[in-house]
Amino acid sequence: MPLRSQRRFSPLKGKIYQRIQMRPMTLMTSAGEVTVKTPYCQRMDEDGSWHSPLREAWGLEPNQKISPELQERLAATAIDTPSYEAAARICAVWGSPITDDSTIARHVQKAGTRAREVQQQQQRDVKIPLLRERMVEKAAQDCPREDFSLLIMMDGWMVRHRGDDWGLKPSEIKGERVSWREEKTAIIVRTSDCAKTASGRAITMEKHVVAHCGQWEGLMEKVYTEALRCGLKQAREVFIVADGGIWIWKLKEHRFANATGVLDFYHASQHLWSCAHALFGEQGPEARQWVEPLLHQLRHGGEAGVLNTLADVKVLAESLEEKTKETVGREINYFESHRDHIHYQGVSERGCPVGSGQMEATCAELQGRLKRIGQFWTDEGKENLLALELARRNGDWGEIWNFKRIQT
Numbered sequence: 001m002p003l004r005s006q007r008r009f010s011p012l013k014g015k016i017y018q019r020i021q022m023r024p025m026t027l028m029t030s031a032g033e034v035t036v037k038t039p040y041c042q043r044m045d046e047d048g049s050w051h052s053p054l055r056e057a058w059g060l061e062p063n064q065k066i067s068p069e070l071q072e073r074l075a076a077t078a079i080d081t082p083s084y085e086a087a088a089r090i091c092a093v094w095g096s097p098i099t100d101d102s103t104i105a106r107h108v109q110k111a112g113t114r115a116r117e118v119q120q121q122q123q124r125d126v127k128i129p130l131l132r133e134r135m136v137e138k139a140a141q142d143c144p145r146e147d148f149s150l151l152i153m154m155d156g157w158m159v160r161h162r163g164d165d166w167g168l169k170p171s172e173i174k175g176e177r178v179s180w181r182e183e184k185t186a187i188i189v190r191t192s193d194c195a196k197t198a199s200g201r202a203i204t205m206e207k208h209v210v211a212h213c214g215q216w217e218g219l220m221e222k223v224y225t226e227a228l229r230c231g232l233k234q235a236r237e238v239f240i241v242a243d244g245g246i247w248i249w250k251l252k253e254h255r256f257a258n259a260t261g262v263l264d265f266y267h268a269s270q271h272l273w274s275c276a277h278a279l280f281g282e283q284g285p286e287a288r289q290w291v292e293p294l295l296h297q298l299r300h301g302g303e304a305g306v307l308n309t310l311a312d313v314k315v316l317a318e319s320l321e322e323k324t325k326e327t328v329g330r331e332i333n334y335f336e337s338h339r340d341h342i343h344y345q346g347v348s349e350r351g352c353p354v355g356s357g358q359m360e361a362t363c364a365e366l367q368g369r370l371k372r373i374g375q376f377w378t379d380e381g382k383e384n385l386l387a388l389e390l391a392r393r394n395g396d397w398g399e400i401w402n403f404k405r406i407q408t
Contacts, residue, residue, distance in 0.1 A: 018042055025052065028097050029067040059401065066107065068401050070096070074104050075111045075400075079389045082372055084108075105381075111400055112384025115391040118399045119222070126225045136233050143231040148192035149351055150227060150235040152256070153359035154248045156182045157367055159213070162376050178376060183386075184219040184247070185211040187362050188230045191351045204358055208394045211366070211386060213379075216247035220255050226394065227256075239352040242359070243267040244334065263341040265354040269295055271331045278327035279313070279320075299354070301345035310335055 019042040026035045038054045052060075058068055073096065078087040088101040098104060125131035158180045165175030186209070193206045210226050212219035224232075232238065238259040242248040244267060252261055272291050280286035298306045310332045317328040335342070344354045369389065370382060391397050 021050070023052075025055070026065070027067045028065055028070060030070045030073055030096065032097055034067075066098070070098070071107050071111060072401050074098060075108050075388055076392075078104055078108045079369065079385065079392065082369065083375070108388065109381065109384045112387045114400045115387035115396070116383060118391065118396055119387060122229070123221055123225050126221075126228060132228070135228055139229055139231045140234055143234045144190070144192045146192060147236045148190045148231070148234075149237040149239060150230060150232060151189040151191060151194075151239050151241060151352065152186060152223065152227060152259070153189075153241045153356045154184070154186040154219075154223070154245070154251070155242065155356065155359045155363055156184045156245065156247075157363045157371075159183050159367075159370050159382065160376050161382070162378055166376070181213050183211050183213050183366070183370075184216060185209065185359075185363055185366065186219060186223045186226075187359055188223070188226050189358065190231060190235070194353075202353065202357075207358065207362070209362055209366075209390050210394075211390065213383070216251050217254075220251045223251070224255050229394075237350065239347065241353065241356050243356065244271075244338065260347060260352070261338075261341040262344075262347050262352060262354060263338045264356040265299065265344055266356075268298065268335075268338070268342060271334050272298070275310070275313070275328055275331040278324050278331070279317075298342060299344050301343075303339075303342045303344070306342075307335060307339060 021040045022037050023040045024035050025038045026033060028034075038052055040050045040052050042048060042050050055062075055064075060068070073094075074087070074091065077090050077094075077096075078084060081087040081090055084101040084105045087104050088099050091104065092099040098107075122135075125135060161179040161181050163176035163179040165177050168175040168177055188208045188210075189204055189206070194202065194204050196202055208226050208230055210219065210222040212222055227238075238256060239262055240248075240252045240256055240259045241262040241264060243264045249261065252259060272294055273287070276287035276291040280290060294306050294309060297303075314329060314332045317325045320328070348354055366386070366389070370377070370386065388400070391400055
């Protein structure tokens with residue numbers, strides 16, 4: 001029987017209810033199973049079905065039996081541990097009522113789906129002028145008052161996916177059981193969030209991360225969206241620091257044409273060493289004696305002289321054997337294609353690092369969770385887990401959990 005039959009206005013949804021009943025609601029929480037009595041309401045302006053304002057306020061699905069807080073804890077544990085099995089063991093330690101790895105994985109996948117929806121909505125907002133302007137205004141409020149530059153670093157790493165022939169038996173039959181795919185990744189950092197330890201080691205207090213498995217155009221829109229949120233329009237200058245990956249520099253020219261490109265110094269040095277070894281061999285001191293002065297010159301503002309030296313070497317290499325000439329020509333062409341990206345002293349004086357070590361570290365961190373022994377991902381499984389990790393890194397964790405926390 002209804003508790004009351006008069007019309008009642010809901011402060012939560014602005015709907016008019018014709019009936020209200022008190023019913024028990026049982027949820028699995030971090031403190032164990034809890035049962036509470038809560039109003040269930042029948043709305044006049046819909047199909048007459050019953051609704052629970054409390055469940056709606058907490059973002060619970062119609063048949064959801066787990067509290068949002070417990071689901072959040074399970075998700076946080078799953079992305080901080082190397083596997084769902086390890087997450088189950090840790091959950092048992094902190095007293096979770098759910099310690100089954102498959103159940104944890106199921107809830108993580110649901111949360112990851114919401115995380116992807118949040119990210120996709122942000123990308124859609126960027127394409128709408130009014131919403132994009134609001135995003136820029138919010139970034140202006142969040143950005144530090146002092147001048148800063150924006151650093152964007154990019155790289156790719158490989159992750160194992162289940163191939164089209166995953167599970168194909170018997171083993172003698174050939175098929176694509178495993179598919180290696182590149183996870184294109186970028187970090188966005190404000191120079192105001194960079195500092196040094198007492199020993200002089202560089203540290204970053206905050207960095208945002210985006211990733212995309214597919215064509216570089218997909219990563220481009222994600223990078224642009226996150227860069228806007230990090231203060232792209234407020235930054236004094238934008239730097240793109242990366243290795244020689246062709247897709248990275250295509251992305252720069254398409255979306256960040258006015259940014260200053262910086263070729264990672266370590267990769268540049270590798271190509272100089274390759275040229276030295278082709279000329280003098282890998283044994284003996286000649287290669288080191290030739291390359292070390294060039295590296296010092298390159299790092300300290302003498303890039304024009306290095307390019308002139310390489311141009312002379314290219315002419316001299318014409319008289320060498322074909323294999324040596326081919327290697328030297330390839331390495332010199334590499335430097336020619338990046339001649340605008342090797343002004344290391346100049347960019348360093350403007351606050352830009354000349355190496356992409358932060359990017360390498362981020363890739364290693366993500367691989368630590370997604371590239372472990374025995375892990376072979378489905379597209380959806382990997383994307384959902386990765387979306388949760390990126391949401392936490394980018395300050396979007398709270399957007400995933402569509403419920404109102406009780407203030408104590």
